[in-house]
Amino acid sequence: MIIPITCxxxxxxxxxxxxxxxxxxxxxxxxxxxxxxxLRIIRYCCxxxxxxxxxxxxIAIAKRQLSETPMISKMLLTFL
Numbered sequence: 001m002i003i004p005i006t007c008x009x010x011x012x013x014x015x016x017x018x019x020x021x022x023x024x025x026x027x028x029x030x031x032x033x034x035x036x037x038x039l040r041i042i043r044y045c046c047x048x049x050x051x052x053x054x055x056x057x058x059i060a061i062a063k064r065q066l067s068e069t070p071m072i073s074k075m076l077l078t079f080l
Contacts, residue, residue, distance in 0.1 A: 002015075002057075003015045003018045003049075003050075003053050004049060007043070007045050007046045007049050008045070008049070009045035010043055010045050010046065012043065012046050014041070014046050014049050014050060017039050017041060017050065018050065018053075020039060021035055021036070021039060021050055024038065024039075032051055036050065036051075
């Protein structure tokens, strides 16, 4: 799932801050609240949108790749 374009509560455009937020957390090793303060995201509803977002497409791809490999090995083991 991609980051929503606007905050669900107030309508502020938050998607423009997503890449900067991730960069500050991963590359600059800052904590979440410092990164949000530097991006000047002060509303609690907008902070919630960034703090709780999960890139579920990456999780779905990883699960699919893991599930395909064991299924083949299970099928081969049942026939042996």
